[in-house]
Amino acid sequence: MVTTMTPTAFETWVRPRLPDLLRFGYLVTGSYDAAQDAVQTALASAYEKWEHVSTRDHPEQYVRRMITNAHISAWRAHGRRQVPVAEPTPGHLPDPSAAIADHDAVWRMCAGLPPQQRAAVVLRFYEDLDYAEIARVLDCPEATARSHIHRALIRLRTQLTSGDPS
Amino acid sequence: MNTPTDNDLETMIRAGLRRHAADAPTDLGAPLPSSGEVTADSDLPTHAHSRLRWLAPAAAAAVAIAVPGGILVRNLLSDGSATVASPSTSTLAQQNPTRDPAARPAGIPADWRSESYAGVQVWVPPTWGWGGAPARFDWNGGESIDCASWRAYTRPGSSAYEQMSADLPYVGRPVMMTDACAGAGGGHPSVDAVIFGAVAIEPGTETYSDGMVRETRNVGSVGVTVFSKDAALRAQILDSASEVSVDANGCPTVAPDVGKHSTWSATGEATGMSVCAYDQSDRLLFSTTSSPAAAATYAAATTKGEPLGEGRTAAPAKEYDRVFIRVTLASGQGRFDHFSPSDGQYVVRDAAGRLVTVAATEANVAPWAKNNGAVKAYVAGGSWSDSAPWQRWFRGILG
Incomplete structure (x- = not known):
């Protein structure tokens, strides 16, 4: 099925998937802002090519690739993102x-x-x-x-x- | 602790990712691109205030692109039977009100080399290496990262990536040379250095307690800073600075287009080769040249390729740093090949005029990358190079 490039078709596709895409972006980038940026970039590109993207077998996977590529671009531009987390402690530790x-x-x-x-x-x-x-x-x-x-x-x-x- | 099994680790990763996914943003931070406020503009630098990207008018990109590359690149390597302009005779150079970029300024020794960044060129002694400069990255909240000793650097004629040296003057560019810079305190070089485009450094002169002197001038829109205790050396380098449209190595300050700006002949010997690298803002990041012998070796190793696949174009994606290899022939013809450091492939206009992809091999990468300290400093190899024997010629993604 060919989906025409209209805001409605695009939005209809994106809105229910946006939380998943943002979670994916966050886990891939490790940063709240970078996740938003990567997903923004991917969706802007997807919208531009929506007539093509929407006809793919798995548009979700394609958009995830775009998110990954957007992050790789930012990575290459700025080097490694620093994500401060606590030092992992070796050895046995009680729960939690x-x-x-x-x-x-x-x-x-x-x-x-x-x-x-x-x-x-x-x-x-x-x-x-x-x-x-x-x-x-x-x-x-x-x-x-x-x-x-x-x-x-x-x-x-x-x-x-x-x-x-x- | 006991050594965890793969199953233990997989379970741990799944749980950890689920836990952290809960911290993900719940909104996009901008309207959807279909809202009418969007310019899905692939020409905008991906890192340039990306949170404003969707609201940026197309005019912003048009301005960024239009000055002056479109015209200038076309003049450099024109279609049809026109020839590759040598830097010294380039129309670009003639149009530029500043000096011929290939002409060595008065008083510059014959063995000094040119260095350019974002359309500004200076001349430095041949022994100087390459390193970083204070820079600002959005992932760091826009704060300036001063790599203190600016300690990652490379030397001419070597692919070694070294740590701080007390005896190596260098040329610095605002590139994240190593993640080790993040969080480092401020400082200044203890050796002679010229750095381009450093943030948080204002024009003027400053003397430090150790006797080192910083002198900064704006050349066009780029700050050029020289650190040296030798006033004559500072003046010599700063006085050599000029704006260029094509630098002394034949590299245009705006990235060329493989399809449009290459002319090529099956006959004729390759006589020259330049490496022209551009950042994602389309700025010329650095350039170097290789010997005629290297050019011939390179040309011979890039003759066989596969036609570009459907949907691919000669214009490489701007979200990556881009390297163009400029090959010139004795006939005056020549070509720009695009090398993608992210996937290890060339896009080349072949002798028949077709655009083809050529896989990177040791034979066609070595002539320009092997023991090229500038390449090692500034070109990060992608995952394709993880297992390649020539990986050592590129910078690791983490520095």
Whole structure:
């Protein structure tokens, strides 16, 4: 079905999906403002090309790619985004501190990843996409998507067991 | 703690992401682009006050683009049978009221090299390296980041990315050389340096307690600052500063278009090559040249490509830093190839006039990137280069 490029059609598509897109943007960028910026950029581009985007099999995935690319652009322009989180504490901790530390360790691990790799982690573990779908969203080989996830797991494991915050 | 299994880690990541997703913004912070207030303007720099992007009138982009690149680039490499203008005879240079960019200003030693940024060019001694400069990034709340010692730098003839040196003068540009800069305190170089476009530095002269002197002048819209205890050196460098439309390395200050500004012949030997790199605001970030031998090697390694896929154009996306390789032939013809550091591909206008993509290989990257300290300092390789043997020729994304 071809959707004509009208504000109504675009808005009808976007509005119910906006919260999901913002959550995805936030997890990929790690920043409230950067998430808004990345989603703004992606939607502006999607609107401009809506006649094309809307006819794709999975417009949602395409827009997520746009969000990721927008963040990569900002990353390249400004370098690594600093996201202050608490230092993960190695060793055994009682609940609920342990859970909080784990969450922060995850956030810190994500903050240290290059944007495409971070997006792969979000797509895999938040969006529950399989590797083939991740590869389509990120426009990369499936092997690269697997590699992104594998390396992220190694990084988190190292971080948790060594206390290395990097 | 016990070493967690992959399943443990996956569970932890899922929980952590769910937890943090709850902190995500609940509104876009701007009207939808379909609201009528939007200019979905891909030409606007993505980082330039992006929160105002949707309300920015198209005129803003038009102004940014129109001055003066459209005309100037067309003059540099024209369509059809026209030739590639050499920097010294460029119409651009003749139109520019300032000096011929390739002409060495009086008093500048023969072995000094030119350095340009955003249309301003200076001349520096050949041994000087490359580094950063105080800059402002929106992710830091617009605060100036002064990398204190500005400690990440590269040397001429090397792809090594080094830390602070007490003996290497350098050229600095407002680029995030390393995330290590963030949070660093202020300071000033302890070595001679010239820096372009530094934020929070006003024109004038300042003497520090260690005897270092800063002298800053505005050249056009770009601040040029020289740090040195040697007044003659400061004057020599600052007096060499000029506005240019095409710099001494043949790079236009506004990015060229591969399709429109390349002429090419299957015959003729490549005799020269320049690297012209542009930031996402379309500013010429830096340029260098390579030897005729390197140019010939490069040209030979970029002859086979695949036609551009459907929907792709020769105009690369502006959301990435862009590198253009300027190749000139003995015949006077030449071409601009676009190299995308983000995906490791060239877009080239081939001898038949088609636009083709050429995958990066060691053979076609080495001639301009290997042991090129400027490339190492300012061009970040994308994920494509993670496993490539030539990754070391580019800066890591984290510095």
